[in-house]
Amino acid sequence: MGPVKLEKVVFALNGRRHEVAGADVHPGTTLLEFIRTRTPFTGTKLGCGEGGCGACVVLIATYNPTKDEVTEFSASSCLTLLYNINLCSVITTEGLGNTKDGFHSIQKRMAGFHASQCGFCTPGMCMSIFTSLANADKSKKPEPQKGFSKLTVSEAERAFSGNMCRCTGYRPIVDACKSFASDVDLEDLGLNVFWKKGDKHADVSKLPAYTLGGGVCTFPDFLKSEIKSSLHHLNDDSDVTISREGWYHPKSIEQYYDLLNSGLFSDCPVKVVVANTSSGVKGYKDQDLYDKYIDIGDIPELSAIWKKDGGIEIGAATPISKTIEILEQEAGSKSSPNGSVVFRKLAEHMSKVATPFVRNTASIGGNIILAQKYPFPSDIATILLGAASTVRLQVYSQTLEVTLEEFLEQPPSDPSTLLLSIFIPHWASDSQKESKVIFETYRAAPRPLGNAVSYINSAMLGHVSQKSSGDLVLSNLRMAFGAYGTEHAIRATKVEQHLNGKVLAPSVVLEAVQLLRETVVPMEGTSHAEYRVSVAVAFLFSFLSPFAKGIKGPGKNPSIGSASSSDTDDPCNLPLSSRRDTVSSGDHKPVGEPIKKYAVELQASGEAVYVDDIPAPKNCLYGEFIYSTQPLAYVKNIKFKPSLASEKVLTVVSAKDIPSGGQNIGSSFMFGDEPLFGSPVAEYAGQALGVVIAETQRYANLAGKQVVVEYDTKDLKPPILTVEQAVQNNSYFEVPPGKYPKQVGDFSKGMAEADHKILSTEVKLASQYYFYMETQTALAIPDEDNTIVVYSSSQYPELAQNVIARCLGIPFSNVRVITRRVGGGFGGKAFRSFTVATAAALCAFKLHRPVRMYLNRSTDMIMIGGRHPIKAYYTVGFKSNGRITALHLDILINAGISPDASPLMPDTMMSGLKKYNWGALSFDIKVCKTNNTSKSVMRAPGDTQGSFIAEAIIEHVA
Numbered sequence: 020m021g022p023v024k025l026e027k028v029v030f031a032l033n034g035r036r037h038e039v040a041g042a043d044v045h046p047g048t049t050l051l052e053f054i055r056t057r058t059p060f061t062g063t064k065l066g067c068g069e070g071g072c073g074a075c076v077v078l079i080a081t082y083n084p085t086k087d088e089v090t091e092f093s094a095s096s097c098l099t100l101l102y103n104i105n106l107c108s109v110i111t112t113e114g115l116g117n118t119k120d121g122f123h124s125i126q127k128r129m130a131g132f133h134a135s136q137c138g139f140c141t142p143g144m145c146m147s148i149f150t151s152l153a154n155a156d157k158s159k160k161p162e163p164q165k166g167f168s169k170l171t172v173s174e175a176e177r178a179f180s181g182n183m184c185r186c187t188g189y190r191p192i193v194d195a196c197k198s199f200a201s202d203v204d205l206e207d208l209g210l211n212v213f214w215k216k217g218d219k220h221a222d223v224s225k226l227p228a229y230t231l232g233g234g235v236c237t238f239p240d241f242l243k244s245e246i247k248s249s250l251h252h253l254n255d256d257s258d259v260t261i262s263r264e265g266w267y268h269p270k271s272i273e274q275y276y277d278l279l280n281s282g283l284f285s286d287c288p289v290k291v292v293v294a295n296t297s298s299g300v301k302g303y304k305d306q307d308l309y310d311k312y313i314d315i316g317d318i319p320e321l322s323a324i325w326k327k328d329g330g331i332e333i334g335a336a337t338p339i340s341k342t343i344e345i346l347e348q349e350a351g352s353k354s355s356p357n358g359s360v361v362f363r364k365l366a367e368h369m370s371k372v373a374t375p376f377v378r379n380t381a382s383i384g385g386n387i388i389l390a391q392k393y394p395f396p397s398d399i400a401t402i403l404l405g406a407a408s409t410v411r412l413q414v415y416s417q418t419l420e421v422t423l424e425e426f427l428e429q430p431p432s433d434p435s436t437l438l439l440s441i442f443i444p445h446w447a448s449d450s451q452k453e454s455k456v457i458f459e460t461y462r463a464a465p466r467p468l469g470n471a472v473s474y475i476n477s478a479m480l481g482h483v484s485q486k487s488s489g490d491l492v493l494s495n496l497r498m499a500f501g502a503y504g505t506e507h508a509i510r511a512t513k514v515e516q517h518l519n520g521k522v523l524a525p526s527v528v529l530e531a532v533q534l535l536r537e538t539v540v541p542m543e544g545t546s547h548a549e550y551r552v553s554v555a556v557a558f559l560f561s562f563l564s565p566f567a568k569g570i571k572g573p574g575k576n577p578s579i580g581s582a583s584s585s586d587t588d589d590p591c592n593l594p595l596s597s598r599r600d601t602v603s604s605g606d607h608k609p610v611g612e613p614i615k616k617y618a619v620e621l622q623a624s625g626e627a628v629y630v631d632d633i634p635a636p637k638n639c640l641y642g643e644f645i646y647s648t649q650p651l652a653y654v655k656n657i658k659f660k661p662s663l664a665s666e667k668v669l670t671v672v673s674a675k676d677i678p679s680g681g682q683n684i685g686s687s688f689m690f691g692d693e694p695l696f697g698s699p700v701a702e703y704a705g706q707a708l709g710v711v712i713a714e715t716q717r718y719a720n721l722a723g724k725q726v727v728v729e730y731d732t733k734d735l736k737p738p739i740l741t742v743e744q745a746v747q748n749n750s751y752f753e754v755p756p757g758k759y760p761k762q763v764g765d766f767s768k769g770m771a772e773a774d775h776k777i778l779s780t781e782v783k784l785a786s787q788y789y790f791y792m793e794t795q796t797a798l799a800i801p802d803e804d805n806t807i808v809v810y811s812s813s814q815y816p817e818l819a820q821n822v823i824a825r826c827l828g829i830p831f832s833n834v835r836v837i838t839r840r841v842g843g844g845f846g847g848k849a850f851r852s853f854t855v856a857t858a859a860a861l862c863a864f865k866l867h868r869p870v871r872m873y874l875n876r877s878t879d880m881i882m883i884g885g886r887h888p889i890k891a892y893y894t895v896g897f898k899s900n901g902r903i904t905a906l907h908l909d910i911l912i913n914a915g916i917s918p919d920a921s922p923l924m925p926d927t928m929m930s931g932l933k934k935y936n937w938g939a940l941s942f943d944i945k946v947c948k949t950n951n952t953s954k955s956v957m958r959a960p961g962d963t964q965g966s967f968i969a970e971a972i973i974e975h976v977a
């Protein structure tokens with residue numbers, strides 16, 4: 020008997036059976052890719068491909084035939100591999116409702132509460148909300164009033180946490196979701212089409228009807244029957260079929276090692292997975308294709324839970340969400356009254372890891388292995404280290420039990436090591452010594468409530484007891500710190516030893532701080548290193564201060580052993596959000612009337628067609644940019660590393676493929692053109708050098724990562740990267756006189772009137788990325804007689820037509836550009852979209868086949884400019900009563916490589932500034948040409964920078 024190779028995947032998608040044979044679908048195919056390329060459903064969107072935005076959220080349901088129980092959870096389909104959903108049921112937004120069968124009340128309420136603008140995030144929002152409603156309605160909570168769900172308002176506020184929206188603002192989405200909550204006051208909800216604001220008759224009957232449970236069958240009967248009838252087969256072992264591609268899912272530890280020993284993987288790397296979410300983590304994404312996968316999630320030992328006297332042992336493949344549930348239950352159970360603080364805090368902290376739709380599949384063991392193998396900023400490893408956890412490992416026939424601390428310190432593990440389980444001990448207070456357990460965990464991250472990896476995290480455990488003198492002392496301390504730029508989480512043992520048994524007088528605490536600074540030392544090259552260390556100190560201080568003598572703590576209750584958290588970032592402690600609306604009188608109807616946006620239900624149901632939703636035409640190929648990583652260099656050669664992904668490259672299209680009569684042009688506006696490719700010289704990092712063509716977008720994207728470009732900087736001047744270097748080199752874009760703003764009054768006179776002066780002070784503003792949910796995309800289809808149709812996600816299709824025609828050297832009338840809608844643009848799809856549309860058109864023209872390009876998120880972030888960064892120096896004079904009499908500004912705008920719309924920036928910036936009366940206003944504004952991506956218009960271009968400068972000055976004066 021050998022281990023099992025999965026030959027086919029069977030699942031239900033929106034109630035329909037799908038059977039996919041292994042030979043048909045590559046094992047690296049994600050559920051998202053399958054839905055979008057192999058089915059008619061388009062509602063599940065690709066926003067980031069990293070589990071970070073929620074655009075791809077679907078509901079996955081599993082069935083337990085023994086208990087006859089269906090479990091539903093949300094998941095990011097961009098990380099879930101298709102082979103991982105064998106015998107599952109998947110529901111997308113189309114499965115909730117659609118034009119033909121009628122829209123679901125979630126879709127209708129999203130529409131009616133104006134909760135969708137571009138609509139790209141809306142299907143994912145609907146799926147997260149639906150999953151929350153379905154799960155709340157299954158709970159044992161009391162029956163709600165007819166028309167409502169069991170979901171509470173506070174749960175509604177978190178129902179779609181992790182789903183990003185870049186257009187609408189979350190308020191209307193929260194309102195749509197809250198409208199289902201059993202304890203909602205409907206009159207508190209915002210503007211909607213169901214009733215007028217202030218209407219005393221806002222009642223549930225006016226809302227699209229909701230049936231308890233959501234009214235959608237999430238697990239079809241046929242699949243239940245199929246599972247029941249195939250139960251005996253499921254447990255069967257079958258012989259391994261040796262093939263080039265494959266998905267292997269051993270059902271026992273023995274099978275796993277048989278598989279490793281089979282010699283199957285000697286010729287190519289194999290990827291061992293549980294939920295595959297690590298492929299969404301920055302720095303740990305797949306760099307190459309894998310043809311073989313081993314899914315260890317089916318090994319029973321890895322999913323078991325053992326409740327023991329001394330603690331709880333959790334199988335390594337247990338999802339983080341399930342682990343949270345188990346810890347919460349354990350914390351609430353009578354069997355572990357003293358340990359509850361540890362379990363409760365661990366659960367609380369874990370609920371800030373990633374997002375619900377990642378936690379629902381991501382395994383706790385996968386996280387620890389990442390932390391063991393790489394310098395991954397894991398929260399889970401740190402907090403489990405703080406809680407003195409141990410791990411059980413299998414290495415071939417040997418089972419080992421080691422502390423997590425020892426495991427983290429071992430050399431990076433390889434597939435021969437299986438992490439079986441994690442044991443978390445109970446921590447008991449000692450009634451004889453009258454000591455109580457204290458445990459705190461901390462994390463500092465860009466977003467405190469989750470969906471952002473920590474800058475630093477920590478967990479501190481110990482016992483606190485009171486001496487006869489009344490002083491408090493700590494003992495048995497364990498202090499863990501991680502994610503601060505370290506190989507792995509560590510214990511601050513010197514700090515622990517120093518503090519154990521001491522009264523926490525100020526000098527003792529100060530010494531502990533000093534020792535901690537010597538322990539928490541970020542690796543070289545770590546960003547914000549000083550900040551991280553200072554936060555570590557702050558964590559230590561927060562932990563110690565309630566017990567310290569003569570130190571006032573940051574708002575903690577100093578009672579012995581209270582260990583209760585006063586975290587303000589705990590979602591449970593957050594007050595519910597509130598709202599205030601200004602309602603128009605109705606005098607200017609229909610202005611001020613809440614009118615539903617056109618086709619918004621279609622956006623919610625996923626039927627609205629964006630560029631990537633247009634079915635791929637016959638013979639369609641896919642492209643990914645090759646871009647320069649040098650700011651200024653000759654491009655000598657483009658090669659590919661030997662790899663599986665490189666084998667997928669069909670061809671590379673570059674400047675040499677521009678037809679005769681055409682031009683190397685990729686963008687244009689009234690101030691000049693921009694080349695499509697850096698040829699022969701790349702002029703900025705991020706400039707397109709060519710396009711890799713492959714048979715799928717995934718292949719093209721991975722092949723793009725295999726590129727090796729040979730550069731040469733001989734005879735080239737150093738690149739101009741900063742505005743200061745631009746000034747030194749006199750490198751500016753000209754601002755036409757008619758576009759240069761007018762000065763106001765006499766600056767010298769204004770300064771003479773001033774009682775106070777602030778001289779030449781700097782203010783600067785960095786760039787900002789667009790972050791439209793739909794990245795830049797185009798589909799180009801060659802047509803008869805040298806004509807071409809380009810579907811482009813563009814805010815400026817008419818100019819796109821001009822640029823494409825000039826690149827291809829054909830009449831404008833030969834190019835048809837079609838834009839139905841864009842999934843967010845914010846200015847970034849005005850001139851910046853032309854490069855993608857033109858590149859796709861050129862590839863299609865050259866290859867005589869349709870070519871689609873849908874930039875992956877990181878390529879988009881690297882290549883597509885963003886907001887103009889600025890640096891300004893101000894000299895301002897003002898009277899003692901605060902009145903400003905004169906302002907002079909020297910402003911340097913970093914426009915990047917091409918003029919784009921940048922020469923308009925001085926005028927728009929000044930209109931932002933002129934909202935204040937400065938008395939006299941003089942300025943010198945330079946639009947600097949630098950070797951950076953071209954900066955372009957973005958949400959209130961110029962006005963934002965002008966207002967920012969104005970506010971900085973006013974604040975300084977005040």
Ligand SMILES: Cc1cc2nc3c(=O)[nH]c(=O)nc-3n(C[C@H](O)[C@H](O)[C@H](O)COP(=O)(O)OP(=O)(O)OC[C@H]3O[C@@H](n4cnc5c(N)ncnc54)[C@H](O)[C@@H]3O)c2cc1C
Nearest residue numbers: 070291293294295296297299373382385386388397398438
């Ligand atoms: C958007 C996003 C945000 C995130 N935010 C955070 C965060 O804030 N804090 C944090 O700590 N983590 C965060 N994570 C990481 C997340 O917790 C991990 O990706 C996840 O736990 C990995 O589990 P998995 O089952 O998907 O592992 P996989 O991706 O399937 O596997 C990961 C690695 O572990 C190996 N492996 C898995 N299980 C075992 C086992 N039992 N024995 C041996 N090897 C094994 C695999 O071979 C692979 O090398 C985030 C992830 C994403 C996608």
Ligand code: FES
Nearest residue numbers: 066067068073097
């Ligand atoms: S979370 Fe999957 S596309 Fe963003």
Ligand code: FES
Nearest residue numbers: 136137184185186
């Ligand atoms: S409507 Fe949410 S991203 Fe555009």
